[in-house]
Amino acid sequence: MTQSAELRIDSLHKSFTNPQGRIHVLDNINAKIKPGEFITVIGPSGCGKSTLLKIIAGLDTDYEGAAILGGKKIERPGINQGFIFQEHRLFPWLTVEKNIAADLSLKDPEIRNRVDELIRVVRLEGFEKAYPRELSGGMSQRVAIARALLRRPAILLLDEPFGALDAFTRNHLQDVLLDIWRRNKTTMILVTHDIDESIYLANRVFIMSPRPGRISKIIPVHLPYPRARAGTCFQEIRQRVMSEFEKIEEAQFIGGSGI
Amino acid sequence: MQNTNEAIRITGATESVKSKPNRHAVTALKTKGKQAVQGMILPAMILGIWQTVGAMNLVSSTILPTPVAIGQAFIDLIVSGELFSHLQVSIFRAVLGFLLGAGLGLILGTLVGFFNRAEQTVDPTLQMLRTIPHLAVMPLFILWFGFGELSKVLLIAKGAFFPVYLNTFLGIRGVDAKLFEVARILEFNRVKLVTKLILPAAMPNILLGIRLSLGIAWLGLVVAELMGSSEGVGYMIMDARQFTQTDIVFVGIIIFALVGKLTDSLVRYFESKLLKWRESYKGEGTL
Numbered sequence: 001m002t003q004s005a006e007l008r009i010d011s012l013h014k015s016f017t018n019p020q021g022r023i024h025v026l027d028n029i030n031a032k033i034k035p036g037e038f039i040t041v042i043g044p045s046g047c048g049k050s051t052l053l054k055i056i057a058g059l060d061t062d063y064e065g066a067a068i069l070g071g072k073k074i075e076r077p078g079i080n081q082g083f084i085f086q087e088h089r090l091f092p093w094l095t096v097e098k099n100i101a102a103d104l105s106l107k108d109p110e111i112r113n114r115v116d117e118l119i120r121v122v123r124l125e126g127f128e129k130a131y132p133r134e135l136s137g138g139m140s141q142r143v144a145i146a147r148a149l150l151r152r153p154a155i156l157l158l159d160e161p162f163g164a165l166d167a168f169t170r171n172h173l174q175d176v177l178l179d180i181w182r183r184n185k186t187t188m189i190l191v192t193h194d195i196d197e198s199i200y201l202a203n204r205v206f207i208m209s210p211r212p213g214r215i216s217k218i219i220p221v222h223l224p225y226p227r228a229r230a231g232t233c234f235q236e237i238r239q240r241v242m243s244e245f246e247k248i249e250e251a252q253f254i255g256g257s258g259i
Numbered sequence: 260m261q262n263t264n265e266a267i268r269i270t271g272a273t274e275s276v277k278s279k280p281n282r283h284a285v286t287a288l289k290t291k292g293k294q295a296v297q298g299m300i301l302p303a304m305i306l307g308i309w310q311t312v313g314a315m316n317l318v319s320s321t322i323l324p325t326p327v328a329i330g331q332a333f334i335d336l337i338v339s340g341e342l343f344s345h346l347q348v349s350i351f352r353a354v355l356g357f358l359l360g361a362g363l364g365l366i367l368g369t370l371v372g373f374f375n376r377a378e379q380t381v382d383p384t385l386q387m388l389r390t391i392p393h394l395a396v397m398p399l400f401i402l403w404f405g406f407g408e409l410s411k412v413l414l415i416a417k418g419a420f421f422p423v424y425l426n427t428f429l430g431i432r433g434v435d436a437k438l439f440e441v442a443r444i445l446e447f448n449r450v451k452l453v454t455k456l457i458l459p460a461a462m463p464n465i466l467l468g469i470r471l472s473l474g475i476a477w478l479g480l481v482v483a484e485l486m487g488s489s490e491g492v493g494y495m496i497m498d499a500r501q502f503t504q505t506d507i508v509f510v511g512i513i514i515f516a517l518v519g520k521l522t523d524s525l526v527r528y529f530e531s532k533l534l535k536w537r538e539s540y541k542g543e544g545t546l
Binding site: 057059076077078079081082083085087089091092093094102103131132133147151 | 438440444446447451455456459460462535537538
């Protein structure tokens with residue numbers, strides 16, 4: 001099993017020039033994420049949170065600074081950095097089990113066992129032979145998670161993975177994800193725009209502010225799992241996140257670059 | 260929770276099927292029969308009018324023989340074995356030409372789809388050749404390859420090549436860039452990239468190309484056989500025309516139509532097998 005590795009982000013900058021001038025997408029991002037930690041990144045649209053995730057995935061290499069995973073600079077995408085998109089992105093011509101295996105052969109008994117085990121973990125027993133079009137959005141996203149987990153990634157990156165799902169399914173999948181995290185101790189970084197989701201899942205919540213995109217506050221969440229969304233402690237942290245958001249908004253209006 | 264809901268729905272569905280299997284089968288058969296009858300109405304009417312007009316001697320039988328006369332000619336040709344031997348020759352030519360043309364189309368379409376360099380060197384020339392009609396090149400083909408089988412097979416291959424080539428190319432270029440991103444993350448090697456992503460994604464286009472190509476192969480066959488041959492269904496038509504045996508001309512046309520439809524159904528069968536993952540619009544129920 002690949003050991004969860006430490007992720008370090010050192011003075012990361014990203015900017016590009018467009019007709020309106022130079023735009024700082026990310027400005028001096030520094031972070032150290034411990035192995036097995038669950039981080040959620042939250043912020044208004046345009047704060048560069050998805051860009052940051054793409055950089056960690058190795059999908060975006062046009063930046064200054066460094067993203068280092070387990071002592072090695074991330075230069076290209078790969079199975080070590082599992083990635084879950086907002087859309088499930090399954091191969092429509094493959095059944096659930098073949099989608100999870102993807103380029104690996106189910107004839108290999110070890111792969112076969114691991115796929116069967118993962119199907120149990122993401123609670124999809126009975127749907128092994130179903131095609132993606134026969135699945136609901138939540139089920140498809142669980143297949144995508146199983147596909148990433150089969151490769152034993154050192155880190156799992158999730159880009160608003162439950163954003164397109166209804167509230168009920170979203171809560172259910174959050175529990176599935178926490179379950180997987182506690183079993184495998186995979187480092188998780190989840191980008192979201194849902195405050196409750198960010199607090200429900202994370203060890204630490206990174207709050208980002210836009211123009212230029214930077215980490216404006218890190219809020220640790222020291223509540224035991226499973227967390228009660230209606231609990232007082234939960235609501236207290238929620239208040240802190242909300243007030244941080246209000247500060248960001250004010251700064252935006254003073255800066256004159258309101259939405 | 261969601262899981263159980265869906266599970267209940269599915270078991271519920273199987274139970275209802277189990278409890279009334281006969282009724283379902285009967286209804287399915289009834290709808291099938293209904294559809295078949297619906298499709299028969301128009302041809303039956305046309306045939307009826309045609310037969311009456313012919314029987315009343317309103318039209319000369321050399322111009323338009325009656326359906327019954329055509330049927331009689333059909334049976335005669337089958338009994339004498341003539342039809343079968345002509346058909347055998349034609350099918351042999353068409354299959355050989357199709358395999359050659361479609362095979363090359365698949366290979367070149369794949370290469371051009373994958374490599375920009377190949378596209379830039381090969382595609383412009385092929386696009387130029389594509390629009391040249393059969394009839395224009397047939398004299399050249401006969402000059403170069405003689406009156407034998409080779410010129411005919413090559414003409415058919417020329418026709419069959421382009422639909423497969425074009426659609427394979429389009430299919431490969433049409434693969435979703437988002438799935439390519441997934442393939443990069445999952446570290447697919449080159450072989451897996453082709454077998455697990457590109458070919459399945461391009462398959463609907465490739466099959467469409469094959470269907471069009473089969474149709475064009477038959478067209479090429481007719482042109483080749485009409486231009487000069489001593490056997491084959493096209494020759495049978497030409498020969499009958501010279502002796503004004505119009506009924507045999509009709510038999511030849513019907514044969515072309517039947518075999519064309521048959522091959523098309525075959526490809527559609529493979530289509531439904533290979534593309535069963537696809538969910539597509541099935542058309543409105545009522546007109």
